[in-house]
Amino acid sequence: MPHTPTTHAEPLPRPEAVRRPAPDRGRSLLGPALELIHTGRAPTRSALTAELAVTRATAGAVAAELAALGLVTVDAHPIGTGRGRPSHRLGVAPEGPVVLTAQIHSDGLSLALAGLGGVLGEPVHLPLPARTDPERMLGAIAEAGAALVAGQRRRCLGAALALPNPVREPEGTTPAALHFGWPGSTPVAALFAEAMAGVDLGQRARRPLPTAVANDANLVALAEHRHGAGRAARRLLLVTSGHRGVGGALVVDGHLHTGSAGLALEVGHLTVDPLGRPCPCGNRGCLNVETDPEALLAAAGRTPDPRRPLLEQARELAESAAHDPVARTAVDKVVDLLGMGLAGLANILNPDRIVLGRLHQDLLAAAPERLPEVVTRRSLWGRCDQVPIVAAELCHAGLIGAGELAWAPYLANPQAVAG
Structure with missing residues (x-):
């Protein structure tokens, strides 16, 4: 019989090597995973595995990286849920970063600090300033916000403002301000950014601090959809x-x-x-x-x-x-x-x-x-x-929604918190 040459195949990889996510794949899952934990849809690592449609090892690696960024917590010991094997509980980090949220009402101002998970700190309510032109109003919000940020120990990653007026995108202008008589096309986004840049936020705030503005009803809807009656x-x-x-x-x-x-x-x-x-x-x-x-x-x-x-x-x-x-x-x-x-x-x-x-x-x-x-x-x-x-269902939904707006860039790219 003629000799048949032997084919030398590469050895099969170990099972754990097959399951290990490629670095780019793992990073691309960070945002979706953080949003699932943020909205309460992944309270455990097994739920995260199912929602992401990945292996347990991949979900564990993603959760561990989010925990290393100071955004989530992973319980050291798995808990039993009555079905299947026990799983590690996931949650937002209670001492993790925050964002500054503010809302203008027709008869006052409200401000608070918001963490992940729709968790809102104690709001501060202030009367309208004597003059309600845009510069004076936004200046009052910036000063009160600076006091809130500087008076706590958590990092502040951004600020967002809910307005009782329509906001044109992407310019960030108000085509009509029905409550305060602001001029049409007031550049409220630019003025808010300028006001926040002009106050002392202390050593724990990102500089420059990212800012955003949006209509209050839009932000209330976003908050209720993610954390309230609209789930x-x-x-x-x-x-x-x-x-x-x-x-x-x-x-x-x-x-x-x-x-x-x-x-x-x-x-x-x-x-x-x-x-x-x-x-x-x-x-x-x-x-x-x-x-x-x-x-x-x-x-x-x-x-x-x-x-x-x-x-x-x-x-x-x-x-x-x-x-x-x-x-x-x-x-x-x-x-x-x-x-x-x-x-x-x-x-x-x-x-x-x-x-x-x-x-x-x-x-x-x-x-x-x-x-x-x-x-x-x-x-x-x-x-x-x-x-x-x-x-x-939510109290202070406008502030919670403003928090969603300020957190948006970090939900899209959690690694940005390390910048």
Whole structure:
């Protein structure tokens, strides 16, 4: 028989070598893994393994690198969950970095420090400065923010501001500032960055400090989608009324729908009564002025007390509808107009969940059957496929949402925290 030459194949790699992720593959998983832990979708290493669709060794290596960056914690000992083998619990690092969050209301300012996981420090609430021009307002926020940052021991990686006005993207300008009369196209993003650069943030803040601004309703929707009543919704519509006016936002598959220039979903300027109250936008009967705190008080024939926040007075009125016939009539009137607006939005956007915030969640509590019934009756799709309408869950959602905005670059690239 002729001699058959022997082929010398390379030895097979060990099993653990097959599972070890390539460096680039491991780094590309850091952002998705951090977001899963940040939003609570991966509370254990086994959950992280399943969500990332990787091996246990890969998930362990990714979690270990995030822990080395000071962003997450990995319990040293695995815990049993009642199913399968025990797994190590994952969480955000309680002493990890923070970001500065701020929000401008029509009647005040709020600031707080936000860690990962939607964890918010104790907010600070301040009155509006005597002058409300952009420079004075943003300067007051920067000074109060500097005191917050310098007064704690954790690193500060960025700052973000929630505005009660639309914000044009990517310029960061306000085409209209309905509450304070700021000039059109005010460069609010640039002014905020300049204000933060001009204050002493202490030794623990990144310099220069990254800054960002966005519309408050957009940020509330993002916060509720990641940490509140909007979890797992694929198409989440948020409608909310705070101190004055009405805002709204849409989150589609985890991302804000902001339109071609950041100006989409100005739901407050949907007309629900053509002969109704005048709106600052120049129209009449907008959702903005027919379903906000001032409108509810007016429907009950009450003059607002200038010494108390409008929202507080309106929420008390909504709660009293259970035993006060005048309040009941006022609530029903405003609820009918709100339901009409929500039905129109549902016809256009086809959301799978509607989350109501601030005063609107109080109206839902005061009329838990009437409001969904109005939406169902007036919505084309509502009659055959009723949309769940739920109350927002988060306190200070605007600040939490601003935290999401400030954390965004680090969720995309966790290694940037080491810079």
